[in-house]
Amino acid sequence: MATPSAVARPAPRRRPVRTRRNTELALVLAAVLVAVLGYIEVGVNMDGTVPSGAGGYGAALGVLALLAHGVVRWKAPYADPLLLPIAILLNGVGLVVIYRLDRANTRSEAAPTQLLWSTLGVALFIAVVLFLRDHKRLQRYAYIGALVALVLLALPVLFPPVYGSRIWITIGPLSFQPGEFAKILLAVFFAAYLAVHRDALALTGRRIWRVRLPVGRVLAPVLLIWAAFVGVLVLETDLGTSLLFFGLFVVMLYVATARSGWIAIGLLLAAVGAVGVGWLSPHVHGRVTDWLDPLGSIAAGRGANQIAQSLFAFAWGGLLGTGLGNGHSILIGFAAKSDFILATIGEELGLTGLIALFLLYALLVSRGFRTGIALTDPFGRLLAIGLAAIVGIQVFVVAGGVLDLIPLTGMTLPFIAQGGSSVVTNWVIVALLVRMSDVARRPLPVPEES
Amino acid sequence: MARGGRTAPPAGAPQGAAGISTTGRRAGTILLIVALAAQATRVQVFQADRLNHNAANQRLTIERYSQPRGNILVGAETVTGSAPTGGRYDYERTYTDGPLYAPVTGYSSQTYGNTQLEGTEDDVLSGTDPRLAGWALWDAIARKQSPGGDVYTTIDRAAQQAAMKGLGNQKGAVAAIEPATGRILALASTPSYDPGSFAGSATADQQAWDKLRADTNQPLLNRALRQIYPPGSTFKVVTAAASLAEGVVTDIGAPTGAPYPYIMPGTTTPLVNDTSACNRAGLSLDAAMVYSCNSVLGYLGVQVGLEKMVSTAEAFGFNDAKLDIPVRAARSNFDTAMNPSQVALSSIGQFDTAATPLVMAMVAAGVANGGTVMYPQLVDRLTRSDGTSVQVMHPATYGQAVSPQVAAQVRQLMTDVVEKGTGTNARIRGATVGGKTGTAQQGVDNTGTPYAWFISWAAPAGSTGVPPVAVAVVIADSNATDVTGGGLAAPIARSVMQAVLGG
Numbered sequence: 001m002a003t004p005s006a007v008a009r010p011a012p013r014r015r016p017v018r019t020r021r022n023t024e025l026a027l028v029l030a031a032v033l034v035a036v037l038g039y040i041e042v043g044v045n046m047d048g049t050v051p052s053g054a055g056g057y058g059a060a061l062g063v064l065a066l067l068a069h070g071v072v073r074w075k076a077p078y079a080d081p082l083l084l085p086i087a088i089l090l091n092g093v094g095l096v097v098i099y100r101l102d103r104a105n106t107r108s109e110a111a112p113t114q115l116l117w118s119t120l121g122v123a124l125f126i127a128v129v130l131f132l133r134d135h136k137r138l139q140r141y142a143y144i145g146a147l148v149a150l151v152l153l154a155l156p157v158l159f160p161p162v163y164g165s166r167i168w169i170t171i172g173p174l175s176f177q178p179g180e181f182a183k184i185l186l187a188v189f190f191a192a193y194l195a196v197h198r199d200a201l202a203l204t205g206r207r208i209w210r211v212r213l214p215v216g217r218v219l220a221p222v223l224l225i226w227a228a229f230v231g232v233l234v235l236e237t238d239l240g241t242s243l244l245f246f247g248l249f250v251v252m253l254y255v256a257t258a259r260s261g262w263i264a265i266g267l268l269l270a271a272v273g274a275v276g277v278g279w280l281s282p283h284v285h286g287r288v289t290d291w292l293d294p295l296g297s298i299a300a301g302r303g304a305n306q307i308a309q310s311l312f313a314f315a316w317g318g319l320l321g322t323g324l325g326n327g328h329s330i331l332i333g334f335a336a337k338s339d340f341i342l343a344t345i346g347e348e349l350g351l352t353g354l355i356a357l358f359l360l361y362a363l364l365v366s367r368g369f370r371t372g373i374a375l376t377d378p379f380g381r382l383l384a385i386g387l388a389a390i391v392g393i394q395v396f397v398v399a400g401g402v403l404d405l406i407p408l409t410g411m412t413l414p415f416i417a418q419g420g421s422s423v424v425t426n427w428v429i430v431a432l433l434v435r436m437s438d439v440a441r442r443p444l445p446v447p448e449e450s
Numbered sequence: 451m452a453r454g455g456r457t458a459p460p461a462g463a464p465q466g467a468a469g470i471s472t473t474g475r476r477a478g479t480i481l482l483i484v485a486l487a488a489q490a491t492r493v494q495v496f497q498a499d500r501l502n503h504n505a506a507n508q509r510l511t512i513e514r515y516s517q518p519r520g521n522i523l524v525g526a527e528t529v530t531g532s533a534p535t536g537g538r539y540d541y542e543r544t545y546t547d548g549p550l551y552a553p554v555t556g557y558s559s560q561t562y563g564n565t566q567l568e569g570t571e572d573d574v575l576s577g578t579d580p581r582l583a584g585w586a587l588w589d590a591i592a593r594k595q596s597p598g599g600d601v602y603t604t605i606d607r608a609a610q611q612a613a614m615k616g617l618g619n620q621k622g623a624v625a626a627i628e629p630a631t632g633r634i635l636a637l638a639s640t641p642s643y644d645p646g647s648f649a650g651s652a653t654a655d656q657q658a659w660d661k662l663r664a665d666t667n668q669p670l671l672n673r674a675l676r677q678i679y680p681p682g683s684t685f686k687v688v689t690a691a692a693s694l695a696e697g698v699v700t701d702i703g704a705p706t707g708a709p710y711p712y713i714m715p716g717t718t719t720p721l722v723n724d725t726s727a728c729n730r731a732g733l734s735l736d737a738a739m740v741y742s743c744n745s746v747l748g749y750l751g752v753q754v755g756l757e758k759m760v761s762t763a764e765a766f767g768f769n770d771a772k773l774d775i776p777v778r779a780a781r782s783n784f785d786t787a788m789n790p791s792q793v794a795l796s797s798i799g800q801f802d803t804a805a806t807p808l809v810m811a812m813v814a815a816g817v818a819n820g821g822t823v824m825y826p827q828l829v830d831r832l833t834r835s836d837g838t839s840v841q842v843m844h845p846a847t848y849g850q851a852v853s854p855q856v857a858a859q860v861r862q863l864m865t866d867v868v869e870k871g872t873g874t875n876a877r878i879r880g881a882t883v884g885g886k887t888g889t890a891q892q893g894v895d896n897t898g899t900p901y902a903w904f905i906s907w908a909a910p911a912g913s914t915g916v917p918p919v920a921v922a923v924v925i926a927d928s929n930a931t932d933v934t935g936g937g938l939a940a941p942i943a944r945s946v947m948q949a950v951l952g953g
Binding site: 295298303304308311312314315316317318319328331346350351354355358359361362365366369392395396399400403404405 | 485489490504
């Protein structure tokens, strides 16, 4: 798959370097504007008036956006100008939809909390951009990070299960999902390990048919760590995160070794694992049944399940949607703000809004990939691609689940779904990508060619 | 998406490492997003209609009750309304004089659906009918909901009240028609019910519904439209019309040649009469109608023959399984394959002959309208909420049952029944009334309470125009000791006709 190009490149360094910071500023302001207009639309559609908090909401989001932009302008002037605006737009739209869902249920007050978490997320973003001068420093803490991640993941076993899954740590009024933070640490670990051992992985070992299997000595630690993660997650019945970690592992292995055989093996392992877990766990078995026949529970007289309600919401949205605030998302049930938030977007913004959203995510992921390609250090390349892959896989798993494309596994839509740990984690991912893209796009000190 | 460019790792990077090509990576991302977009399109476009109409999907119902429903009107007066509920469904149907108009309006219940006019005109009332929209295509795209339209009925308030009051506590039904147009003036069925009692989705609504469903008197049954009864002697009007039309009888005052006793063809059984006045040979058609003689009309029916009896009955509305006014009426029956003795019995409204009160009203109206039966219609016009019409009713001919000359002779027969026969209870001062009584036996060995029938029409005295009202009354169950059409049903018909003539 490697394509070492022998073609001479058209000397991009001859042009004056454009940092694109003003483009980013314009996009950031546009993103804030879109979110504020969405907020106003909810108020107009639900009450007939502009909501009283529109000014405050717009100001809060605007200040966060401008602070983040200012820090990027100051500390990472060559960063990719699309990453931050996309994050602001996704986060803003998420806040609007959560606010709208709050309105459907008088007892719900999730939007202010989400704004608080978003603030924390942006604060961490700023901190990373400010203080992480070189992403390669992360490589040193890879093993400690993996250990911390494992502990974080194991902790929820000590806490009571929520909706059948032990993935939450609840301290007083605060609750968070340690698995969310763990995924960054795991990506760092994989990147660091694979960057060191990629040659051994790619070039040694026995060849079976067209796939070259690496020697056990090299692969074993990775497999061990990975198995520990998945084991813990299976114990917690958090299928979504297991799937995410597995997908991340396969993608990074593939990127590190450039051997497409890993994808095949990964898919095979995933299939075997899915069938096995589906067989053994009644929880998962039920989800597979619902996936294959989402309307089956209606025929059986048990009423519409969540997937059916989700499909009803999407269908009602049609091409253009009902408009924010005009849908019937209350019918979706308790997970409307987290796992099933996409159904409300599909109902109220329609297929048009949904595909726009998918394109935003695709843009974010492809910008992450691009950052990875542009970087020269193996660790950075792997990390950037891994982080982007986390976002991509997570979107696919959650959107595919609520759209009945794949079985539902229960994950949060990055930046949009309610959930503090998720928002904070995704802001850190974007911060790392911004940091790395600054390095990737920074002009080399070589003054000129030829 | 990223444009091409930095496909190759810069010099100095380890070759072969992280060498996944841009195209490959992009393909991965694109593949996932295409899969998601394709599935979203499948659900939101191709499966949308099926999902929207799934019974477990509450959205259509919520949308339906999100705005006040259009109204059903009697004259200029609304007999329905909408009240805000404060629940998941914003509005709930209300009824003024619910039991009085229930046989006309039917019900619109959040839980149990829509019937009668509430059902057939639901698109207009709920605002989904495309004719209500100002800019249909744009409104469909913008999902603008039209306000509900109104349904103006042909019902005459006074006639409806007279019909329901006349029926009172008895089990029965009334159908009244304007003969020249087919406009339905009254449609009554007792016992009635209050459609407002179960319009909502609360426990009380469910209890009211369960109680109505459990009631052995079937209050939810619209007896005027949906129930068929043996018409008994009222059917003799059809037989008399067929006899005159086929030339079996040419002079209603001349002897018919009917024997007495009349032994039904192919049997040894005589067709017996209820009155001794009938028990002689050679009675005229007029006398036979005045005394309601089974032997004479049975004989005449056989002389007319099965084929002509069937075609005449069908011209009046029998054997029509799709009689929509626009609410569908049950099919009234006159058998098409019978032996002569069965034809004799059928000709006096027995054997398998059975009719809805609506069709018997069509018989009386057809006779009154010079033999032309008009299609019965319950809706005068449909309007938008601002009052502009989207559809106006035009009178439509159902069929030419008999010639105007024959119709005039049958009218004379019916007038004589009221003047000097079994129908004297229907006489109205200052009006010409024609009618026919009927008392149909029922139950095993006729042990059940008989059905008391009366069909009639009335015109102001001296009028040469088409009588303004024709009516059919059936009492299916009464506490009265002497159950006859003349005794029980005729007074109700009279009060309905009076109500129309007086207005």
